[in-house]
Amino acid sequence: MIAARYYDIFDPFGYNPISYVIHNFSDLCDLLEIHVPDRSRNIKCTKATVKALLAYKSQNSLPKTIQYHSGSSQLVQGLMYRAIQHWCCISFKIVPIELELIKNNTPKTILYCVAAISIATISTKQQPIKLDTTTINQHNRKVKTLSDRAMDGFKKDIAFCFYKRACNYLQEVIFPDDEDSFSVVAIQCYFCLSYTANLLRLPGEQRTWHYLACDMMKSNVSLINESPALRQCWYRWYYIDAWIAIALNQECLLPDGFPFALKRPAPTAIKTTVTIATTKEESIVPHSSDNSIHGCCIMSNDTLYEFVIMTQFMRRFNRAIQAGTLPLLYDRLTFETENWWRTVNMPNLHLQICYFSMRLVILFSLLQHDAYHVNFDLLLDGLSITLEVLQGLQNLKLMNCDQSTYHHMFFAVHQTLKQILVHIKIHQFLSLKAFAKQQFEMNLCILEGTGAFRDDIYQMREIGAKIETDLIALGFLQENAVVQRSLRVFRAKITPQTIKRAKKSH
Structure with a gap:
């Protein structure tokens, strides 16, 4: 027997207890099918069925x-x-x-x-x-x-x-x-x-x-010159380690400084001939980009190297955040980071999304500080960053590529846009409000088009409900309205060029 609660709009306390008796797995499926709640009314109805599922699994082994x-x-x-x-x-x-x-x-x-x-x-x-x-x-x-x-x-x-x-x-x-x-x-x-x-x-x-x-x-760092594959592991996980640290406010497990010299891969390093890794000697060359639609997101030696360079900037930003000196160092570090980004030739799609995701997380942290003077250019740059993240996620969707690596970015984009909107209102930069509104809608539109939202994993429906509630409170979305036009509006009106024009006109 599993105890749960259901929402009753006529009950002043909102919820009434109810019990279910589950004899087998089919009964559990029937339980989960009883009701799909109105997300705009109350999300806790869905939580009840999830708790019922967790309770069942805690008491029973897998079928x-x-x-x-x-x-x-x-x-x-x-x-x-x-x-x-x-x-x-x-x-x-x-x-x-x-x-x-x-x-x-x-x-x-x-x-x-x-x-x-x-x-x-x-x-x-x-x-x-x-x-x-x-x-x-x-x-x-x-x-x-x-x-x-x-x-x-x-x-x-x-x-x-x-x-x-x-x-x-x-x-x-x-x-x-x-x-x-x-x-x-x-x-x-x-x-x-x-x-x-x-x-x-x-x-x-x-x-x-x-x-x-x-x-x-x-x-095993002393073996780095004997194992190209070990070097590639360092390159890739150097970024992963830093991203986990900056996203979860944890310490990095790998040192900020590389324990060996970095080598930019030669153009001849990417070959069509593949050497298979063995347990004795490893030499892995990531497969080269082909002419297919996925060519822009396949990893290569060049991409791994650029991830390392980007991660060095990320780790400097992370140390500034931890030390509370981000307002003092943000402009200089951002200038150096942007100068490097301009040198990246035809960036890999994953590298591009990760770069702007890094910039977005850092911007969100900066906007929490009263010590930094927020101006029009910073907010416009923030809108440009969120735009790049959203366009990258949409490009993955159009290519039928999996977006699960970036599912957390939808709420991060939403929270950053909320901070930008606060400063837009405080400083009366009202010309930016329309850009922010359309990006709010675009973020929700792309989120609701993901497989995670459809399959209700990673709590994406609950996150979508939270975002929708915020948009209703901000007056950007009518209650019970369906966001279905935002993709068309977004593409028609908001592009990197329109943001640049807004900056020049200001």
Whole structure:
């Protein structure tokens, strides 16, 4: 029996207790199908069903059918095929791993991590949520069917089974027959486990794998000249470590200064011939960009190097934030960062989104300080930054690339826009209000078009409800109205060129 509560508009206290008796998994599916609440009315109705699901899982092991299907080699092969088709999305999440390593002789820890990431993030549904244009009633938003709900839970449970299998197979990598040999594959396994744990919302385990990977890299830094793959691991995880620190206000695990000399890759470093990583000698060259639609987001040696340069600026900003000196150093650090960015030739799409995401997080921190004199140019630059982030996320969507790496950015964009709007009103820069309003709407529009919102993972529906409530309170959105025109308006009126023109006119 599971106790929950439902919302009663006629009850002065708002909620009434109700109990459900669950005999089997089908009963649970029936429970989750009872009601899809009106998000504009009260989000806690959805929370009740989520709590019921969590209570069920805490008292029952995974159904035998899930355990059976997670061991199906056919399922794993299908997921690996899907991962290969979306490799630009998968490879960016973990660490430089050559595609050929996934196709041939894949270590089982990496195999099951990639399968877990594939089933949890790559949706088979390519169409965004369809909104009913005949009415503005919130009930007409697309809701999940019983089969959708059952499949979502099934996929998450399978992903968790894969994660546990990946952990079990780790001993084959970290305890080889020759214990004196060093293998970069072990570091790659730690990275894969770290991201998979984060995907499954296991922050403690994610931090543990992160720590083990960083510790192994630091202890083997003397081998950097003998292992190009180890160098690439440093390049990639140097950024990941800094992003986790600046986003969660934690200490970096890797040093700010590189323990070895940086080398800009020569143009000949990117080849079509691939060397597969082995447990003895690793030499991985990320596959070169092709002429397909995904060419702009596939990682390369050049992209990894530029991530390092960007991360050096990020870490300087992070130290200024921690020391409380950001208002004093912001202008100089921003000037240096922008000068470097102008030298980047045809930036990779992931690099571009990460660069402007970094700028956005730093700007949000700056706007909390009263010591910094906020002027028109700063707010206009802030609107330009949020625009770049939104356009990058929309480009991923148009390319059918997975956006799960950036799901947290929707709320970050919203919160930064709120801070910008506060200063727009304080300083009476009213000409910027229309730009801010349209970006608020665009952010919500793109969010509601993501697979995470449709599948209701990462609490994205709750985040969407919070954003919508804020827009109603600000007067930017009519209650119960559907935001469906903002993409068209956004593209027609707001571009980097229009923002530059606004700056010149001011």
